[in-house]
Amino acid sequence: MADNAGFGLYVHWPFCQAKCPYCDFNSHVVSSIDQTRWKSAYLTELARVRDESGSRVLNSIFFGGGTPSLMSADTVADIISTARGLWTPANDMEITLEANPTSVEAGRFRAYSEGGVNRVSIGIQSLREADLKALGRLHTVKEARDAFEIARNTFPRVSFDLIYARQNQTLDDWKAELSEALNMAVDHLSLYQLTVEPGTAFGDRHAVNRLPGLPTDDLSADMFSLTHDITEDFGLPAYEISNHAKPGAASIHNLIYWRSGDWVSIGPGAHGRLTLDGKRIETTCFSAPGQWLSSVEKTASGYEDRQTISPEGARTEAIMMGLRLTEGVPAEMLTGTRVEHLINDNLLEIRSERIRTTPKGRPLLNAILRELLA
Amino acid sequence: MTDLTHIRNFSIVAHIDHGKSTLADRLIQSTGTVKDRDMQAQLLDSMDIERERGITIKANTVRIEYPAKDGETYILNLIDTPGHVDFAYEVSRSMQAVEGSLLVVDASQGVEAQTLANVYQAIDADHEIVPVLNKIDLPAADVDRVAEQIEDVIGIDATDAVQISAKTGIGIPDVLEAIVTRLPSPKGDITAPLKAMLVDSWYDAYLGVVVMIRVIDGTIKKGDQILMMQTNAKYKIDKLAVLKPQMVDIPELGPGEIGILTASIKQVRDTRVGDTITHERKQTAQALPGFKPAQPVVFCGLFPVDNAQFEDLREAIDKLALNDASFSFEMETSAALGFGFRCGFLGLLHLEVIRDRIEREYDIDLITTAPSVIYNVYMRDGSTLELHNPADMPDMTHVDHIEEPRIKATILVPDEYLGDVLKLCQDRRGIQVDLTYAGSRAMAVYDLPLNEVVFDFYDRLKSVTKGYASFDYQMTGYREDFLVKMQILVNDEPVDALSMMVHRDRADMRGRAMCEKLKDLIPRHMFKIPIQAAIGGRVIARETLSALRKDVTAKCYGGDASRKRKLLDKQKAGKKKMRQFGKVEIPQEAFINALKMDG
Ligand SMILES: Nc1nc2c(ncn2[C@@H]2O[C@H](COP(=O)(O)OP(=O)(O)O)[C@@H](O)[C@H]2O)c(=O)[nH]1
Ligand SMILES: C[S@@+](CC[C@H](N)C(=O)[O-])C[C@H]1O[C@@H](n2cnc3c(N)ncnc32)[C@H](O)[C@@H]1O
Ligand code: SF4
Ligand SMILES: [Mg+2]
Numbered sequence: 024m025a026d027n028a029g030f031g032l033y034v035h036w037p038f039c040q041a042k043c044p045y046c047d048f049n050s051h052v053v054s055s056i057d058q059t060r061w062k063s064a065y066l067t068e069l070a071r072v073r074d075e076s077g078s079r080v081l082n083s084i085f086f087g088g089g090t091p092s093l094m095s096a097d098t099v100a101d102i103i104s105t106a107r108g109l110w111t112p113a114n115d116m117e118i119t120l121e122a123n124p125t126s127v128e129a130g131r132f133r134a135y136s137e138g139g140v141n142r143v144s145i146g147i148q149s150l151r152e153a154d155l156k157a158l159g160r161l162h163t164v165k166e167a168r169d170a171f172e173i174a175r176n177t178f179p180r181v182s183f184d185l186i187y188a189r190q191n192q193t194l195d196d197w198k199a200e201l202s203e204a205l206n207m208a209v210d211h212l213s214l215y216q217l218t219v220e221p222g223t224a225f226g227d228r229h230a231v232n233r234l235p236g237l238p239t240d241d242l243s244a245d246m247f248s249l250t251h252d253i254t255e256d257f258g259l260p261a262y263e264i265s266n267h268a269k270p271g272a273a274s275i276h277n278l279i280y281w282r283s284g285d286w287v288s289i290g291p292g293a294h295g296r297l298t299l300d301g302k303r304i305e306t307t308c309f310s311a312p313g314q315w316l317s318s319v320e321k322t323a324s325g326y327e328d329r330q331t332i333s334p335e336g337a338r339t340e341a342i343m344m345g346l347r348l349t350e351g352v353p354a355e356m357l358t359g360t361r362v363e364h365l366i367n368d369n370l371l372e373i374r375s376e377r378i379r380t381t382p383k384g385r386p387l388l389n390a391i392l393r394e395l396l397a
Numbered sequence: 398m399t400d401l402t403h404i405r406n407f408s409i410v411a412h413i414d415h416g417k418s419t420l421a422d423r424l425i426q427s428t429g430t431v432k433d434r435d436m437q438a439q440l441l442d443s444m445d446i447e448r449e450r451g452i453t454i455k456a457n458t459v460r461i462e463y464p465a466k467d468g469e470t471y472i473l474n475l476i477d478t479p480g481h482v483d484f485a486y487e488v489s490r491s492m493q494a495v496e497g498s499l500l501v502v503d504a505s506q507g508v509e510a511q512t513l514a515n516v517y518q519a520i521d522a523d524h525e526i527v528p529v530l531n532k533i534d535l536p537a538a539d540v541d542r543v544a545e546q547i548e549d550v551i552g553i554d555a556t557d558a559v560q561i562s563a564k565t566g567i568g569i570p571d572v573l574e575a576i577v578t579r580l581p582s583p584k585g586d587i588t589a590p591l592k593a594m595l596v597d598s599w600y601d602a603y604l605g606v607v608v609m610i611r612v613i614d615g616t617i618k619k620g621d622q623i624l625m626m627q628t629n630a631k632y633k634i635d636k637l638a639v640l641k642p643q644m645v646d647i648p649e650l651g652p653g654e655i656g657i658l659t660a661s662i663k664q665v666r667d668t669r670v671g672d673t674i675t676h677e678r679k680q681t682a683q684a685l686p687g688f689k690p691a692q693p694v695v696f697c698g699l700f701p702v703d704n705a706q707f708e709d710l711r712e713a714i715d716k717l718a719l720n721d722a723s724f725s726f727e728m729e730t731s732a733a734l735g736f737g738f739r740c741g742f743l744g745l746l747h748l749e750v751i752r753d754r755i756e757r758e759y760d761i762d763l764i765t766t767a768p769s770v771i772y773n774v775y776m777r778d779g780s781t782l783e784l785h786n787p788a789d790m791p792d793m794t795h796v797d798h799i800e801e802p803r804i805k806a807t808i809l810v811p812d813e814y815l816g817d818v819l820k821l822c823q824d825r826r827g828i829q830v831d832l833t834y835a836g837s838r839a840m841a842v843y844d845l846p847l848n849e850v851v852f853d854f855y856d857r858l859k860s861v862t863k864g865y866a867s868f869d870y871q872m873t874g875y876r877e878d879f880l881v882k883m884q885i886l887v888n889d890e891p892v893d894a895l896s897m898m899v900h901r902d903r904a905d906m907r908g909r910a911m912c913e914k915l916k917d918l919i920p921r922h923m924f925k926i927p928i929q930a931a932i933g934g935r936v937i938a939r940e941t942l943s944a945l946r947k948d949v950t951a952k953c954y955g956g957d958a959s960r961k962r963k964l965l966d967k968q969k970a971g972k973k974k975m976r977q978f979g980k981v982e983i984p985q986e987a988f989i990n991a992l993k994m995d996g
Binding site: 215217218243244279288294305307336389394 | 923945948953954955966980
C-alpha cells in the first residue's frame with residue numbers, strides 16, 4: 024500500500040493566538056515563543072527522521088497546527104530547504120501551510136511564498152459575523168475575505184475551511200452561505216460538520232445542555248447531503264467525506280493519509296507512519312510543547328513512542344482511511360469481511376475492482392466500519 | 398448442658414425496617430455475648446448482599462447467656478429469620494424450632510403487611526408472643542395508637558407491650574426480662590432416645606456443610622453416630638458447637654438446646670430441612686412430620702453475555718446450588734442467546750440475589766430473560782404439561798386450556814393512596830377479597846395471578862404509594878384463564894428470549910409497551926427495523942425504529958488514525974455484549990429493561 028501512495032512530511036506547530044472553544048487539536052496559547060530554539064529543534068528532528076525513512080521521493084510538506092501562520096517565515100523557509108536537501112523532491116511537490124485569516128498573518132503570506140510554500144489552507148470557518156463570534160474566532164468576515172484575496176494572488180493553490188451544522192443554522196442558511204463560499208472558491212474547499220469534542224469548552228457546555236440549537240440527526244443528515252449535491256453541481260465534488268475539489272486539485276498531502284502512504288512527522292504530538300522491511304511503523308511525538316522541545320534538545324529525538332502495527336491493525340487503518348475517499352479501496356482489501364450485505368443494502372458499491380461508499384453509505388461511514396471491522 | 402427451665406428459644410418477627418436486626422444487635426451486645434470492640438451493625442446478616450440491601454436472606458442463630466433479675470442465668474437462643482415473602486416458607490420452618498416470638502412494630506409506623514404475614518406464622522407455630530414497640534425515641538412514635546392497632550388488627554393483647562428504642566438502648570433490659578418471664582421454656586425428655594430437628598443447613602468454605610439443629614429429646618455429643626431419618630443417611634458427628642454468633646465448640650447438647658454440627662456431609666442438597674436426627678443405635682420411635690421442600694415459583698433463563706463464559710456459569714450455579722436447595726436449574730439453549738440455564742427461584746428477590754451473586758462473586762455478566770411462572774397446560778389428548786418456559790409452549794391448536802398460579806395478596810396502605818392501589822390491582826387482573834380499615838390505613842386483600850406480580854408489581858406499588866404501602870402474599874392454587882403466548886419479532890425475526898405468557902385481555906397493552914420499550918433500547922441501525930408483538934401469526938402491536946441517517950467523522954487525518962483504530966477495537970469488544978438477531982444487534986440491557994413495565 025505504501026509505495027505508490029506517496030511520501031510526505033508533516034510539521035506540527037502547536038501554538039495559537041487563542042484557543043477556539045470547539046478545538047481539540049494539540050494547540051496552546053503562550054505569551055512568548057523562542058522562534059530560534061524551535062527552528063533548530065525542527066531541523067534536528069528533520070535529520071533524524073531522514074535517517075529513519077531513508078532516501079525517498081518527497082511528494083509533500085504540510086505545516087499544520089495549531090496556527091502555522093504564526094511561524095516566522097524564516098523557520099518555514101529553512102525547514103523547506105533542509106527537507107529538499109534531505110529527500111528527493113518530486114517535481115510537483117506540494118507545500119501547504121494552514122493559515123488563520125487575520126491581517127497580521129496575511130502580511131506574512133508573501134514571505135511564506137518566497138520560502139517555498141505553494142498552497143495555503145485558510146481557516147475561514149464561517150462567512151457570518153455572528154457565527155464567527157460564536158465559534159470564538161478572532162477574525163471578521165471582511166478580514167477573512169481580504170486574507171483570501173491576498174492568498175489567491177500570492178499562492179498557486181488556495182483552499183479554505185468552513186464549519187457548518189452550527190448552532191441555530193437552518194438548511195437554507197447553510198445553502199446560502201455555501202453558495203457564497205463556492206463563488207469565492209478557487210479549486211478546493213474543506214467543509215466540516217461541527218463536532219462537539221469532549222474536553223473542549225463546547226464539550227463541557229454540551230454536557231450540561233448549555234449548547235443549544237445544534238442540528239437534529241435528520242437536519243445534519245440533510246445538510247450533509249445538500250453539501251455533497253451542491254458542491255458536485257458546482258464542479259467541486261467531494262473526493263473525501265469533508266473535502267471537495269476540482270478534478271486534479273485534491274490535496275496531495277492528505278491523500279497520502281487516506282491512501283495509507285508513508286509520512287514522517289515532526290513537532291509536538293505529531294504521528295507518523297512508515298513502512299520499513301514490510302512492517303508498518305507508528306511513531307508518536309511528545310504532545311506537550313515544552314516536553315517535546317527539551318526531549319529533542321537533550322536526546323536528539325522528539326519521539327515518545329515507536330511501535331509496529333500488526334498487519335490486522337494496518338489493514339483496519341487502511342480500510343477506515345480509504346473508505347473516506349470517493350475512490351474507495353481496492354476490492355481485495357475487504358475480502359473476508361461482511362461486505363456482501365452492505366453492497367446488497369446499497370451502502371457500498373463495487374466499481375472497477377474498487378469498493379467505495381454509495382451516496383447513501385457515505386454519511387453512515389462509521390456504522391459501515393463497525394459492520395466491517397468491529 | 399442446660400436444664401430446660403433455664404432455656405428460652407425465640408425469634409423476632411417484624412416488617413422490614415422496623416428494627417429487627419438492630420434489636421438483635423442490642424440483645425447480643427448488652428449481654429456481652431460479643432465484645433464491644435468486635436461489634437458491627439447487623440451482626441447476624443453476614444452476606445454482603447444482606448448488608449447492602451438491609452435484608453435478611455438466610456436464617457441465623459445466636460446463643461445468649463443472660464443473668465436474669467431472679468439471680469439465675471438463662472440461655473436465650475435467637476433464631477433470626479428472613480422477613481421477605483420469597484423466604485416465607487423458610488421462616489415458617491424455622492419457627493417450628495422455637496417456642497416464642499418478639500413481635501417488633503415500629504411505633505412511628507404501625508402494623509404493616511409483613512408484620513401480619515410473619516405474626517400469623519408465629520401464631521400458626523403456637524408461639525407465645527411478646528409485642529415490642531420500637532423506635533419510641535422518634536417524635537412520631539405513637540405507642541397507644543400502635544398498641545391499639547395490634548389488638549384490633551392482629552387480635553393479641555398489647556397492654557404489656559415492651560416499649561423500646563433499639564437504637565438508643567431504652568427498654569432493652571425489659572425485653573430480656575420479658576423473654577425470661579413471659580416466654581415458655583421448651584419441653585423435652587432427656588432420658589428418651591435422641592430426637593433433633595434439622596432446622597437449616599448451609600455450606601461453609603472451611604467446614605463444608607453445616608447443619609443447625611434443635612434438640613427435642615435426648616442428648617447429642619461429638620463423635621455420635623447419627624441417622625437422618627428421611628434421607629436414611631448415616632454420619633459421624635465431627636463437630637458440635639453453638640453460635641455466639643461465632644462458633645464455640647460444646648461437648649454436648651440436650652433437650653431444648655440449639656446448635657450446629659458438621660459430619661462430612663457433601664452437599665446441602667443431601668440434607669432435608671425438617672428431617673429428624675436420631676442416634677443410629679438407639680432410634681426415636683416417632684419421627685417429626687417433616688416439611689415439604691420449598692418449591693421454586695418463578696423461572697427465568699440466565700445466559701452469559703460472553704458465550705465463552707458458559708462453563709464458568711455452570712460452575713457458579715453448581716456452587717450456589719450446593720448452598721441453596723430451593724434454587725433449581727437445568728440447561729437451556731436459546732437461538733438468540735446461546736447456552737445458558739433455566740433457573741427456578743422462590744420469588745423475584747431470590748432471583749435477584751442469585752443473579753447478583755453470580756455476577757459479583759463469579760464475575761460473569763448475565764442476560765436475564767423474562768421471568769415466568771409455572772403454567773399447567775392441559776392438552777386436547779388428555780395429557781398435561783408443566784410449562785416453565787414460554788419457549789416450550791406447544792401449538793395452541795393442541796391445547797385445551799391453561800391454568801395459572803394465583804396468590805392472595807395483602808396490602809396495607811394509607812387511605813390517600815388506596816384508589817391507586819385498587820386500580821393497580823384491578824389492572825393486574827386482581828379480584829378483591831376483602832377491604833378493611835385499621836385506623837387511617839386500609840387493608841386490601843386481593844386474589845391475583847402470580848404472573849402479574851412477578852413483573853415489577855412491587856416496584857409499581859412502591860411508586861404509586863410513594864413507598865407507603867406494604868405488601869405480602871401467599872400462593873393459593875391454580876385457576877384456568879385465557880392465556881396466550883406473545884412473541885416479539887425484531888426485523889421479522891422472533892426473539893425467543895422475549896416471548897412470554899400473557900392474558901389475552903392484557904396482551905395488546907403489554908405488546909404495545911414492549912414494542913415501545915424496545916424501540917428505545919435498540920440502537921438505530923442503517924436500515925429501519927420493524928418491532929412487532931404477535932400472538933400466533935397475528936400481529937397485535939408494531940413500532941418502527943427508523944434508520945440511522947448520519948454517523949460519520951468529519952475530520953480524520955494522519956494524526957487521527959491511531960485513535961480511530963483503537964476506537965474500532967474497543968467497539969469490537971463492545972459487540973460481545975450484543976446479541977445478533979439476523980441483521981439486528983440487540984444490547985444485553987435491552988432484555989432486562991424491556992421487561993420493566995411502566996404501566
Ligand atoms: N430512631 C430509631 N431508629 C431505629 C431504631 N431501631 C432501628 N432503627 C433504624 O431503622 C432502620 C431499620 O432497622 P433494621 O434493624 O435494619 O430493621 P430490620 O429490617 O427489621 O432488620 C435502621 O436505619 C435502624 O438504624 C430505633 O429504636 N429508633
Ligand atoms: C487543524 S484545524 C485548524 C487550522 C487553523 N488553526 C484554524 O483554526 O483555522 C483544521 C480545520 O479543522 C476544522 N475543525 C477544527 N475543529 C473542529 C471541530 N470541532 N468540528 C469541526 N471542524 C473542526 C476547522 O475548519 C479547521 O480549520
Ligand atoms: S486556531 Fe485552529 S488550532 Fe488554534 S485553537 Fe483555533 S481551531 Fe484550534
Ligand atoms: Mg434486618
